[in-house]
Amino acid sequence: MRHSFAPGKIILSGEYAVLFGYAGIAVPSPLGIxxxxxxxxxxxxxxxxxxxxxxxxxxxxxxxxxxxxSKLRGHLxxxxxxxxxxxxxxxxxxxxxxxxxLLGENSRKEALLIEDALNPGHSGFDFxxxxxxxxILFRKGDTAKRIDISAExxxxxxxxxxxxxxxxxxxxxxxxxxxxxxxxxxxxxIGNCTxxxxxxxxxxxxxxxxxxxxxxxxxxxPDVEKLIAAIEQIGGAGKVIGAGSRTGGAGMVLALGxxxxxxxxxxxxxxPIMAL
Numbered sequence: 001m002r003h004s005f006a007p008g009k010i011i012l013s014g015e016y017a018v019l020f021g022y023a024g025i026a027v028p029s030p031l032g033i034x035x036x037x038x039x040x041x042x043x044x045x046x047x048x049x050x051x052x053x054x055x056x057x058x059x060x061x062x063x064x065x066x067x068x069x070s071k072l073r074g075h076l077x078x079x080x081x082x083x084x085x086x087x088x089x090x091x092x093x094x095x096x097x098x099x100x101x102l103l104g105e106n107s108r109k110e111a112l113l114i115e116d117a118l119n120p121g122h123s124g125f126d127f128x129x130x131x132x133x134x135x136i137l138f139r140k141g142d143t144a145k146r147i148d149i150s151a152e153x154x155x156x157x158x159x160x161x162x163x164x165x166x167x168x169x170x171x172x173x174x175x176x177x178x179x180x181x182x183x184x185x186x187x188x189x190i191g192n193c194t195x196x197x198x199x200x201x202x203x204x205x206x207x208x209x210x211x212x213x214x215x216x217x218x219x220x221x222p223d224v225e226k227l228i229a230a231i232e233q234i235g236g237a238g239k240v241i242g243a244g245s246r247t248g249g250a251g252m253v254l255a256l257g258x259x260x261x262x263x264x265x266x267x268x269x270x271x272p273i274m275a276l
Contacts, residue, residue: 001037001038002037002038002039003035004034004037004098004101004105005032005034005035005097006032006093006100006133007029007030007082007133008029008083008089008093009026009029009089009092009093009126009129009130010088010154010241010254010276011024011087011125011241011242012025012026012149012153012197012206012207012254013190013193013194014026014138014191014194015214015219015240015242015243016190016217016219017187017188017191017194018123018125018139019176020187021139021140022139022187022191022194023137023138023191023194023198024125024138024139024190024194025136025147025194025197025198026126026135026138027136027149028129028133029082029088031082031083032080032081032082032093032097033080033090033093034078034080034097035076035077035078035079035098035100036077036079037074037075037076037102038074038075038077039072039073040073040075041073042073043074044073046065046072046074046075046076047074047076048061048062048077049076049077053078053080053084057094060118061076061078061094061098063118064095064114065098067114067117068098068099068103070103072102078094078097078098083252085164085165086161086242086251087250088241088242089126089130089242091118091119092119092122092127092130093130095111095115096111099114111131115127120170121173123140124138124140124144125140128144129144132144134146135147135148137198154276156275157255157275157276158256158262158263158275159241159252159253159254159255159273159274160227160238160252160255160266160272160273161249161251161271161274162227162249162252162253162271163248163251164248164249164251165245165248165250165251166247166248167245167247169242172243172245172246175218175246176217183216185216186213189209189210189212189213190210192209193207193209193213203237203256204237204257205237207237207254207256208237211228211237211240214239214240219250220240221245221246221247221249221250224244224250224253231261231262234257234258234262235257235258236257236261237256237257239253239254240252240253255273259275
């Protein structure tokens with residue numbers, strides 16, 4: 001039986017700005033997706049078992065398997081404690097973990113080709129972080145670089161689940177590209193946030209400016225903006241860690257500060273929360 005694991009990712013800085021040439025920083029999450037593949041020559045195909053997954057995610061898994069062009073037959077079992085579709089790189093993590101299980105650990109080239117096919121227009125940021133499984137300094141067009149991130153940086157950090165975004169990442173990326181001139185300033189601010197983290201500035205201070213830039217981009221819905229404002233009012237900081245959304249939920253929010261205070265803020269809004 002083959003086993004493979006891929007983590008999700010947490011973007012500390014860089015959402016959308018990496019699409020336009022700015023640098024970003026992301027770290028692998030402790031949450032991820034695990035796959036077990038049991039080869040069975042008597043089977044006529046690769047059968048997928050994924051308890052709790054909806055049809056959309058099962059269909060996506062089937063597309064990944066099809067793109068591998070694997071001649072193997074058997075049973076592919078997927079386990080995930082990663083929040084799906086909420087800004088933690090779940091689609092890329094699934095793609096990588098399935099490709100590794102079927103084609104081996106040295107299948108980076110094949111996995112990237114599948115990413116290009118199934119997620120056209122992606123920046124490469126998620127792929128680099130999840131494939132390498134280490135903190136990454138990423139700039140489109142350059143080789144992703146490993147960056148030393150202190151273990152203390154995210155000590156006590158929490159993730160708040162604000163709900164599924166109303167738009168897909170592809171839709172939001174297209175929206176950003178159509179407004180490149182209008183969003184120059186917030187993109188510059190986000191790029192500068194990455195430079196500040198590289199210089200060693202405190203993450204919470206950087207996150208506050210990053211959040212304001214994301215609000216200006218239009219990807220922090222009103223309820224999520226109020227959530228982060230409440231966290232800031234008690235001395236903390238928060239930011240959406242993925243594509244966000246124009247309406248509805250914004251996926252996962254990274255929160256720093258007083259844990260009890262942040263828990264109370266999230267619970268009053270019926271938003272699940274977890275410690276990193």
